[in-house]
Amino acid sequence: MNVTERVIVEQFAYWEGAITADLPALTEGTVVVVGCGTSYYLAQAIASAFNIGGRNALAVPGGEWARRASAYLAKRDDVCVVALSRSGESTETVQAVDYSRKNGIRTIALTCEKGSSIDVAASETVYLPTHGEEGVVMTSSASLMLIAGLRLAGADIASSITELAQKPLAQLGAVDADFVNGRGHFVYLGAGAHYGIAAEGALKLQEMSLSYAQTFHPMEYRHGPISLIDENSLVVLLYSADTAAEEAKLAKEIQDKGGKVIGLGGPGDISIPLAETGLARVIEMLPALQVFGERIAQFKNLDTTAPRHLTKVVVLS
Ligand SMILES: N[C@@H]1[C@@H](O)[C@H](O)[C@@H](COP(=O)(O)O)O[C@@H]1O
Numbered sequence: 001m002n003v004t005e006r007v008i009v010e011q012f013a014y015w016e017g018a019i020t021a022d023l024p025a026l027t028e029g030t031v032v033v034v035g036c037g038t039s040y041y042l043a044q045a046i047a048s049a050f051n052i053g054g055r056n057a058l059a060v061p062g063g064e065w066a067r068r069a070s071a072y073l074a075k076r077d078d079v080c081v082v083a084l085s086r087s088g089e090s091t092e093t094v095q096a097v098d099y100s101r102k103n104g105i106r107t108i109a110l111t112c113e114k115g116s117s118i119d120v121a122a123s124e125t126v127y128l129p130t131h132g133e134e135g136v137v138m139t140s141s142a143s144l145m146l147i148a149g150l151r152l153a154g155a156d157i158a159s160s161i162t163e164l165a166q167k168p169l170a171q172l173g174a175v176d177a178d179f180v181n182g183r184g185h186f187v188y189l190g191a192g193a194h195y196g197i198a199a200e201g202a203l204k205l206q207e208m209s210l211s212y213a214q215t216f217h218p219m220e221y222r223h224g225p226i227s228l229i230d231e232n233s234l235v236v237l238l239y240s241a242d243t244a245a246e247e248a249k250l251a252k253e254i255q256d257k258g259g260k261v262i263g264l265g266g267p268g269d270i271s272i273p274l275a276e277t278g279l280a281r282v283i284e285m286l287p288a289l290q291v292f293g294e295r296i297a298q299f300k301n302l303d304t305t306a307p308r309h310l311t312k313v314v315v316l317s
Contacts, residue, residue: 002294002303002304002305003133003135003305004135004137004139004208004294004304004305005291005294005304006133007131007133007134007135007139007140008139008140008169008287008290008291008294009169009173009291010131010140011130011131011139011140011143011144011287012162012165012287014128014129014130014131014140014144015143015144015147015161015162016159016162017128017129017144018128018144018145018147018148018151019147019151019157019158019159019161019162021126021128021148021151022126023126023148023151023152024108024124024126024152026055026080027080028078029055029078029079029080030055030056030057030058030073030078030079030080031047031050031055031056031057031058031079031080031081031082031153032057032058032059032060032065032069032072032073032080032081032082033046033047033050033057033058033059033060033081033082033083033084033149034059034061034062034065034081034082034083034084034093034096034097035059035061035062035083035084035085035090035093036061036062036085036090036092036093036314037090037138037203037314038086038138038142038200038203038204039062039084039085039086039090039093039138039142039145040059040061040062040084041196041197041199041200041203042084042145042146042149042196042200043059043060043082043084043196044059044195044196044199045146045149045150045193045194045195045196045197045200045282046059046082046084046146046149046150046153046196047059047196048192048193048195048196049149049150049153049154049155049193049279050153050154052153052192052193052279053153053154053155054154055153055154057153058072058073059196060072060096061092062083062085062090062092062093062094062095062096063092063096065081065096065099065100066095066096066098066099067095069099076103076105079100079105079106080105080106080107080108081096081097081100081105081106081107081108082107082108082110082149082152083096083097083100083107083108083109083110083118083122084109084110084111084145084149085109085110085111085113085116086111086112086113086134086138086141086142086145087111087112087113087116087312087313088109088111088112088113088116088117088118088119089113089116089117089118089313089315090313090314090315091314091316092316093118094117094118094121097109097117097118097121097122098121101121101122101123106123106124107121107122107123107124108122108123108125108126108152109121109122109124109125109126110125110126110128110145110148110149110152111125111126111127111128111145112127112128112129112130112144112145114127126148126152128141128144128145128148130144135304135305135312136207136305136306136307136311137204137207137208137304137307137310139204139287139290142200142286142290143165143283143286143287146197146282146283146286147161147283150279150280150282150283153279155278155279155280156278156280157279157280157283158280161276161280161283161284164274164275164276164280164284165283165284165285165286165287165288166287167273168264168272168274168284168285168287168288169287169288169290169291171270171272172262172264172270172272172288172289172291172292172295173288173291173292173295175262175270175292175295177299179260179269179270180234180295180296180299183231183232183233183234183260184211184212184232185212185228185229185230185232185233186202186205186211186212186213186214186233186234186235186236186296187213187214187215187216187221187225187229187233187234187235187236187259188201188202188205188213188214188215188216188235188236188238189215189216189217189221189235189236189237189238189247189250190215190217190218190237190240191217191218191219191238191240191243191247192240193279193282194238194239194240194281194282194285195215195217196282197238197282197285197286197289198215198236198238199215200286200289201213201215201236201238201285201289201292201293202214202215204289204290204292204293205292205293205296207293207304207307207310208293208294208302208304208307209296209297209299209300209302209304210297210300210302210308211296211300218237218243218246218247218250219246219250221250222250222253226253226254226257229254229257229258229259230257230258230259231258231259233254233258233259233260234259234260234261235251235254235259235260235261235262236261236262236264236289236292237250237251237261237262237263237264237266237268238264238265238282238285239263239264239265239266239274240265240281241265241277241278241281242277244265244266247266248263248266248267251263251266251267251268252267255269262292264285264288264289265281265285272288
């Protein structure tokens with residue numbers, strides 16, 4: 001087991017810290033959740049959770065909020081920014097926090113690095129300690145920021161999620177090369193809060209296995225992209241509990257066209273049962289998506305501890 005996989009399977013020891021971390025109280029107004037890469041995809045799921053919880057929210061890439069906030073939100077006088085960054089140093093996220101501060105906007109940082117630039121610049125910080133060995137590809141830290149972010153949005157996350165998330169991880173971690181059989185067209189589907197997690201699954205696969213992966217909302221997939229499905233396709237479908245029946249019909253259509261389906265929380269060629277039906281469901285899914293990226297990399301003999309063209313932090317000069 002390489003260090004990437006070891007961090008994935010050892011991450012659960014850190015989850016209780018995120019489940020019990022003290023969180024700042026939010027006042028009325030709109031929440032803008034910012035981040036880059038993985039942190040942006042988590043921001044999408046967290047923004048969905050805020051909306052589900054009754055507070056207007058949107059996710060914006062850090063670089064976009066810093067450069068053209070007006071393209072995302074017309075009125076910014078009653079806004080709180082939640083900034084996610086494992087390192088606390090990604091330039092665009094730091095810029096987003098700086099922009100917010102200069103414009104009198106309250107900022108709450110979720111980070112794994114105490115004393116980092118966003119920790120120093122933000123109005124408040126939620127610090128989420130994690131595995132010191134985590135490498136370029138973000139796994140454990142992502143789960144912690146997701147847990148804390150969903151809690152900040154008002155979701156009730158019980159400690160039992162730590163146990164529950166280990167089962168899908170074990171099941172998808174056991175996928176074998178014969179099942180994948182060299183398929184190279186990967187698609188991740190997810191609705192609502194699942195969409196950001198589907199995008200994060202696709203990003204993990206890209207970073208770890210240098211595979212091309214796309215992300216769509218399930219009901220959007222029939223509107224064009226399904227034309228690409230053939231015997232080279234592998235679709236990872238993140239089922240929403242409330243729309244699982246119609247998503248299962250889509251899975252069947254994909255299978256009829258030659259695609260294989262991994263169903264997280266619903267039917268597929270591999271079907272992975274999930275216990276959670278609410279927002280905690282996305283936490284239950286995330287480690288399984290992380291290990292799937294590692295497996296595909298192994299099938300392609302790629303080393304995920306040194307992913308091509310990637311660095312742990314992107315700092316713009
Ligand atoms: N290659 C990494 C990504 O994997 C990571 O998601 C992103 C955000 O990092 P951070 O959360 O530290 O801001 O930085 C880099 O681009």
